[in-house]
Amino acid sequence: NRLICGTDSTTRVGPPFQSYGTMFGKDEKDNPLPVGVGSFVKSLHKAGLKKADIEQIGYSNASKLLKLPS
Numbered sequence: 534n535r536l537i538c539g540t541d542s543t544t545r546v547g548p549p550f551q552s553y554g555t556m557f558g559k560d561e562k563d564n565p566l567p568v569g570v571g572s573f574v575k576s577l578h579k580a581g582l583k584k585a586d587i588e589q590i591g592y593s594n595a596s597k598l599l600k601l602p603s
Contacts, residue, residue, distance in 0.1 A: 559565075566572040577587050595601075 561568065566576055574587060574591075577590070578584075582590075
């Protein structure tokens with residue numbers, strides 16, 4: 534019941550590409566979170582999401598939708 538569709542590209546312009554996990558319109562040094570999956574997970578926990586919700590957002594919903602083996 535939760536799926537985020539998007540891209541891992543953080544630029545709309547082209548090279549040089551920003552690191553994964555940075556925000557559009559911000560320099561990497563101004564990113565509000567440390568770059569990386571771990572910081573995203575921590576921010577979702579801090580926002581009140583439970584582990585099961587984060588797993589659904591992170592992979593299980595997409596896996597089911599695309600019928601990938603678990």
